[in-house]
Amino acid sequence: MKLILTGILAGLLAATAAHADEMVFTSWGGTTQEAQTKSWAAPFEASSGIKVLQDGPTDYGKLKAMVEGGSVAWDVVDVEMDFAIKAAKDGLLEPIDFNVVPKADLDPRFTTDHAVGSFYYSFVLAWNKGAVSGEPAGWADMFDLTKFPGKRTFYKWSAPGVIEIALLADGVPADKLYPLDLDRAFKKLDTIKSEIVWWDSGAQSQQLIASGEAAFGQLWNGRVFALEQDGADVGVSWNQNMTAADVLVIPKGSKNKASAMKFLAAATSPKSQAMFAEASGYAPINTAAKAEMPGDVVKSLPDAYVDGQINLDMNYWAENRDKIAERWYAWQAK
Amino acid sequence: MSGNLLHRPPILRRPDGIGGALPALILISLFFVVPVVALLLRSVTEPVPGLQNYANLFGDGTYARVFFNTFLVATVVTTVTVIVAFPVAWMLAIMPPALGSIVFGIIILSMWTNLLTRTYAWMVLLQRTGVINRTLMDIGLISEPLPLINNLTGVTIGMVYIMLPFMILPLVGTLRAIDPMTLRAAALCGASPFDAFRRILLPLSLPGIAAGGLMVFVMSLGYFVTPTLLGGTSNMMLAAMIAQMIQSLLNWGLGSAAAFILLSVTMALYALQLRLVGAKRMTGGI
Numbered sequence: 195m196k197l198i199l200t201g202i203l204a205g206l207l208a209a210t211a212a213h214a215d216e217m218v219f220t221s222w223g224g225t226t227q228e229a230q231t232k233s234w235a236a237p238f239e240a241s242s243g244i245k246v247l248q249d250g251p252t253d254y255g256k257l258k259a260m261v262e263g264g265s266v267a268w269d270v271v272d273v274e275m276d277f278a279i280k281a282a283k284d285g286l287l288e289p290i291d292f293n294v295v296p297k298a299d300l301d302p303r304f305t306t307d308h309a310v311g312s313f314y315y316s317f318v319l320a321w322n323k324g325a326v327s328g329e330p331a332g333w334a335d336m337f338d339l340t341k342f343p344g345k346r347t348f349y350k351w352s353a354p355g356v357i358e359i360a361l362l363a364d365g366v367p368a369d370k371l372y373p374l375d376l377d378r379a380f381k382k383l384d385t386i387k388s389e390i391v392w393w394d395s396g397a398q399s400q401q402l403i404a405s406g407e408a409a410f411g412q413l414w415n416g417r418v419f420a421l422e423q424d425g426a427d428v429g430v431s432w433n434q435n436m437t438a439a440d441v442l443v444i445p446k447g448s449k450n451k452a453s454a455m456k457f458l459a460a461a462t463s464p465k466s467q468a469m470f471a472e473a474s475g476y477a478p479i480n481t482a483a484k485a486e487m488p489g490d491v492v493k494s495l496p497d498a499y500v501d502g503q504i505n506l507d508m509n510y511w512a513e514n515r516d517k518i519a520e521r522w523y524a525w526q527a528k
Numbered sequence: 529m530s531g532n533l534l535h536r537p538p539i540l541r542r543p544d545g546i547g548g549a550l551p552a553l554i555l556i557s558l559f560f561v562v563p564v565v566a567l568l569l570r571s572v573t574e575p576v577p578g579l580q581n582y583a584n585l586f587g588d589g590t591y592a593r594v595f596f597n598t599f600l601v602a603t604v605v606t607t608v609t610v611i612v613a614f615p616v617a618w619m620l621a622i623m624p625p626a627l628g629s630i631v632f633g634i635i636i637l638s639m640w641t642n643l644l645t646r647t648y649a650w651m652v653l654l655q656r657t658g659v660i661n662r663t664l665m666d667i668g669l670i671s672e673p674l675p676l677i678n679n680l681t682g683v684t685i686g687m688v689y690i691m692l693p694f695m696i697l698p699l700v701g702t703l704r705a706i707d708p709m710t711l712r713a714a715a716l717c718g719a720s721p722f723d724a725f726r727r728i729l730l731p732l733s734l735p736g737i738a739a740g741g742l743m744v745f746v747m748s749l750g751y752f753v754t755p756t757l758l759g760g761t762s763n764m765m766l767a768a769m770i771a772q773m774i775q776s777l778l779n780w781g782l783g784s785a786a787a788f789i790l791l792s793v794t795m796a797l798y799a800l801q802l803r804l805v806g807a808k809r810m811t812g813g814i
Contacts, residue, residue, distance in 0.1 A: 255775035405657050524590040526761035
């Protein structure tokens with residue numbers, strides 16, 4: 195259904211995006227894409243005169259279909275970094291033109307030949323204060339059904355995060371996570387499997403926690419930030435928060451490549467990055483962006499919580515994504 | 529009959545031979561045959577030529593479980609749909625036409641309402657903090673929320689609700705064609721209402737049940753939205769697995785093989801049904 199809908203939408207967009215002064219930006223929808231539209235697309239439209247059409251949600255199958263079918267309707271796509279590394283290897287992406295996109299201030303952790311950082315986030319532990327008595331202190335508490343009964347929610351797809359959480363909860367030291375011990379992780383996950391509710395979109399993770407449908411869960415910090423701003427009664431623990439990045443890529447064969455490069459330059463500029471961080475609660479990937487932001491916003495970002503912070507290993511995931519995915523889905527379906 | 533035909537203006541005459549069917553044939557080959565052949569080709573060429581995708585699907589326990597789930601859900605949904613639809617269809621068949629058309633309108637309207645909206649509505653009703661559980665807990669009937677969602681129960685409730693019109697409509701057609709006098713005759717001969725139902729109404733309505741049942745079963749086999757939203761990961765059905773392979777794993781060879789199997793099973797079921805019931809009676813009832 196989602197495939198069909200995005201297909202129709204992309205088809206319509208492809209028909210309209212043929213004009214030279216238009217391009218299509220695709221992201222994950224919800225509060226994140228709203229912030230991207232406001233902080234990146236709107237100022238870019240004003241300064242360049244290039245209209246930025248929005249599409250979404252990001253769909254890797256769709257991206258591959260477009261590139262292989264030779265009919266690319268998307269010009270800039272927000273994807274997870276491990277996917278970007280893999281997709282570049284598979285020849286699905288255009289190389290970035292660093293003559294157009296200034297590289298100097300971009301965080302090298304999130305810059306590759308085929309991708310520039312979009313923003314980076316932390317997976318944090320969030321809970322509904324009405325549904326949980328006491329304060330869960332960290333990932334180990336997510337696996338303690340006696341101390342903290344109730345449903346817990348995790349990211350549904352095979353992606354960096356849940357496996358690491360299970361290993362940390364089982365006592366693996368943070369610096370010994372990789373290579374991931376899958377047997378140990380799934381054994382640990384088995385202990386709470388009956389109590390897991392899966393979320394597959396950021397909006398759903400917010401709904402589950404805000405309604406108390408799940409007492410607690412692993413959420414993107416920006417989604418918790420948005421909940422707090424809406425006045426929802428949520429608690430958050432930054433203990434062992436786990437960082438990962440989204441990156442912006444240009445699908446191979448983009449019809450508006452030149453506009454897309456200019457868009458990347460604008461979106462990763464200190465000012466746009468600062469605006470986005472302020473609106474979303476996600477951290478900027480341009481190191482000069484912090485100078486543009488109010489002090490209290492800087493304090494709410496993932497890089498204010500570097501104590502015990504864990505960087506998820508995107509290169510490991512890019513290499514092992516398929517192998518892990520196979521086991522992941524087999525385990526889920528059991 | 530043929531005399532009448534001769535007097536019709538030429539435009540109303542049925543076109544003869546292959547020439548008249550040509551537009552339909554072109555459409556079918558363009559929108560059905562070509563994609564299916566492409567699907568089949570992909571399933572035996574990606575990532576390397578051979579039958580390893582099919583071997584994978586049949587040899588792996590996970591995929592076997594997904595196949596089993598798919599047929600289990602389709603069977604449960606079809607059975608429950610028949611049981612719920614029958615009294616409704618019977619009521620519609622014997623209702624005065626004016627009232628009947630209102631009820632009919634309601635059923636059709638629900639069919640036209642967006643599927644996603646209706647499924648989300650069930651999510652709101654069924655979740656632990658949802659309307660049903662809240663109400664039951666407030667009046668003290670239960671102390672713990674009932675597990676109504678993220679499991680087979682949720683999938684069944686949501687899918688039966690969506691499938692009901694597809695069962696009711698063919699059934700009403702069949703039931704209306706049954707002469708009520710046969711039931712009266714049965715009663716006069718001393719048959720209890722249950723006997724009359726079992727020995728007269730049920731056998732006579734079998735073609736309608738078979739037609740609706742097949743439609744519901746086949747539609748259920750390929751269902752995606754409702755099982756994804758209301759079921760848990762352990763109730764995964766084939767369509768969700770195909771979506772996962774295509775969207776997330778980018779393993780299109782395996783996804784195509786799974787899709788081709790689903791299509792083959794559906795076609796086989798349809799062929800079987802045609803032989804058992806006959807095309808005329810099946811479609812004539814609708």
